[in-house]
Amino acid sequence: MASLPVNNTTGNETGGSLKGKQALKFMLNNPEYSDMTVFAGVSQTSFNLHRAVMCIGSGFLKACCDSSSFQEGTTKAVYLAEIESEVFQKIVLWLYEEEYEYTWTNGNEDLKLIQAADLLKIEGFRADILYKFSLKLRYQVGTLGVQSKAAEELLRNFVKICHFCEETNIKALIYIMRKLLPYVKVTPKMVLAGLTDGSFGKIFMAALVGAQSEVGCSECGGKIIGSGGKRKRI
Known part of the structure; x- marks a missing residue:
């Protein structure tokens, strides 16, 4: 079973009560109380978990558990070969503790x-x-150089990330794109190619337009303001 880096708790060994997040940490750190097992990645790393936590947090797992044809209803095992064990471990920590260790990887x-x-x-x-x-x-x-390999990698990952986002995420995506624009070059040719092959989705395009409306024009030194796209000298 995967080892999860949860904070130590005394559990109820001393007869004390557990509340809120402390109780969830105790549950995560004590597999004997689990009622489902998730096998993640091609290596099928096992995680002993709790339906009450996982199904409330995950619509996918809830749908599986609620289905009459759900074989895990009897085996109490879920196989997620599509998700790497290291990735699933962070998901588990977030569902139980609302936190996970973030690592900067240029969006990978x-x-x-x-x-x-x-x-x-x-x-x-x-x-x-x-x-x-x-x-x-x-x-x-x-730390990013203008049009550097790191900046290009970050843009590629961001474009892909946008495919898995919704309109409710657009504010955060615009902010990210605005921070990227000084270091990457998105040309009309790139946009046409991206729209043709489908790599540029509607969410990415919305983030790009939103970000461009908030930054200065590199050609005229102006700033695009308002929905009319007029330029004003700054």
């Missing part, structure tokens, strides 16, 4: 987490990923 891990959140239908987790991504980006943009 963020993309995997967003994909997993989309598959498992965990709306709140997706929003938290974008929040952490945008927060960390504020301090990372200074």
